[in-house]
Amino acid sequence: MTTITSPGVNNGVDVTALLGAREALTAAPEAARFQWRARCEWVYGTHARTTIQDFSGLGAEQSHRTAFTVDTDHPEIFASEDNAMTPVEMVLAGLAGCLTAGVAAVATNRGVQLRSVTASLEGDMDIQGILGIDPDVRNGYSGIRVRYEIDADADRADLEAIVAQSQKRSAVFDIVTNPTNVTVELA
Amino acid sequence: MTTITSPGVNNGVDVTALLGAREALTAAPEAARFQWRARCEWVYGTHARTTIQDFSGLGAEQSHRTAFTVDTDHPEIFASEDNAMTPVEMVLAGLAGCLTAGVAAVATNRGVQLRSVTASLEGDMDIQGILGIDPDVRNGYSGIRVRYEIDADADRADLEAIVAQSQKRSAVFDIVTNPTNVTVELA
Numbered sequence: 532m533t534t535i536t537s538p539g540v541n542n543g544v545d546v547t548a549l550l551g552a553r554e555a556l557t558a559a560p561e562a563a564r565f566q567w568r569a570r571c572e573w574v575y576g577t578h579a580r581t582t583i584q585d586f587s588g589l590g591a592e593q594s595h596r597t598a599f600t601v602d603t604d605h606p607e608i609f610a611s612e613d614n615a616m617t618p619v620e621m622v623l624a625g626l627a628g629c630l631t632a633g634v635a636a637v638a639t640n641r642g643v644q645l646r647s648v649t650a651s652l653e654g655d656m657d658i659q660g661i662l663g664i665d666p667d668v669r670n671g672y673s674g675i676r677v678r679y680e681i682d683a684d685a686d687r688a689d690l691e692a693i694v695a696q697s698q699k700r701s702a703v704f705d706i707v708t709n710p711t712n713v714t715v716e717l718a
Numbered sequence: 719m720t721t722i723t724s725p726g727v728n729n730g731v732d733v734t735a736l737l738g739a740r741e742a743l744t745a746a747p748e749a750a751r752f753q754w755r756a757r758c759e760w761v762y763g764t765h766a767r768t769t770i771q772d773f774s775g776l777g778a779e780q781s782h783r784t785a786f787t788v789d790t791d792h793p794e795i796f797a798s799e800d801n802a803m804t805p806v807e808m809v810l811a812g813l814a815g816c817l818t819a820g821v822a823a824v825a826t827n828r829g830v831q832l833r834s835v836t837a838s839l840e841g842d843m844d845i846q847g848i849l850g851i852d853p854d855v856r857n858g859y860s861g862i863r864v865r866y867e868i869d870a871d872a873d874r875a876d877l878e879a880i881v882a883q884s885q886k887r888s889a890v891f892d893i894v895t896n897p898t899n900v901t902v903e904l905a
Contacts, residue, residue, distance in 0.1 A: 543763030548797030571814030576730030603815030610735035618816035627758030628790025629805035648760035
């Protein structure tokens with residue numbers, strides 16, 4: 532169990548530890564350099580399986596408690612077997628998970644007890660892009676909407692501010708909204 | 719089982735169906751407009767669970783064969799319970815799954831039999847961004863590297879061309895490397 536840190540508020544986020552980490556890393560910024568890793572194996576057709584376990588940060592090699600595995604595939608209407616969510620849906624899951632963790636952390640820091648938090652996401656994509664029909668249509672999303680329903684001991688203005696602060700500090704929101712350099716090569 | 723479409727090549731990708739879809743959607747581009755959706759529930763602390771089932775496309779409501787669920791969390795060194803991969807690692811899984819499906823599709827279209835395809839991904843992130851230590855450090859990745867090992871009936875130049883074509887048509891590669899508008903709001 533995660534330590535309860537705000538008097539009367541238990542969202543399961545240890546804000547004291549996070550504020551301590553911020554102080555420690557301000558003094559030792561090289562320890563803030565993390566590397567996240569993934570290993571993806573092709574299964575069959577458009578079905579792939581990605582395993583995640585080790586990473587580095589705080590100046591050392593780190594490991595998750597266990598290996599985590601997720602699958603991706605394409606749906607039957609794309610003539611695939613639909614063994615798993617699509618990769619673009621997985622990006623929505625990453626975005627939702629990042630913003631939702633942020634909502635819990637910011638709410639805790641502000642002394643707001645959460646009862647439930649639900650995000651509904653929609654991403655628009657014109658598949659003329661990935662099919663190579665129209666070069667003016669991008670491959671990815673033309674836009675994504677995230678809508679939160681939050682049941683908590685706070686008024687609407689406080690909840691809006693919590694959601695806004697989560698967005699401001701979200702790694703995946705930044706990844707999706709801003710360009711990131713990606714190199715893809717054959718070993 | 720997916721239909722085998724290239725003589726002597728079976729990677730499980732029905733290229734004939736994909737080429738047919740391209741032809742059909744060229745004639746009816748409004749059917750190419752898809753909407754992908756996700757619903758994320760906060761569990762506890764930084765732990766969240768995202769469920770994906772329905773989407774729209776081809777001018778109709780669509781559904782996966784079943785609901786797919788993935789969890790995200792933060793690791794113990796962030797004072798969390800490490801119940802699942804982090805959201806930023808999930809983005810790597812989406813990127814890997816998208817590029818790997820593309821490798822299988824392009825290889826099939828080019829008559830290349832695959833035996834194994836493995837991608838290793840690394841993403842660099844300075845967590846001074848998400849911790850709010852240094853406003854000049856971005857929240858997301860400073861860069862991502864994807865490295866493929868492919869065992870297939872093809873020479874190195876052909877495999878490099880397959881990987882390059884997959885990248886060119888990848889939805890998630892586009893999402894990560896180019897900006898996408900995301901709105902986050904309270905219902």
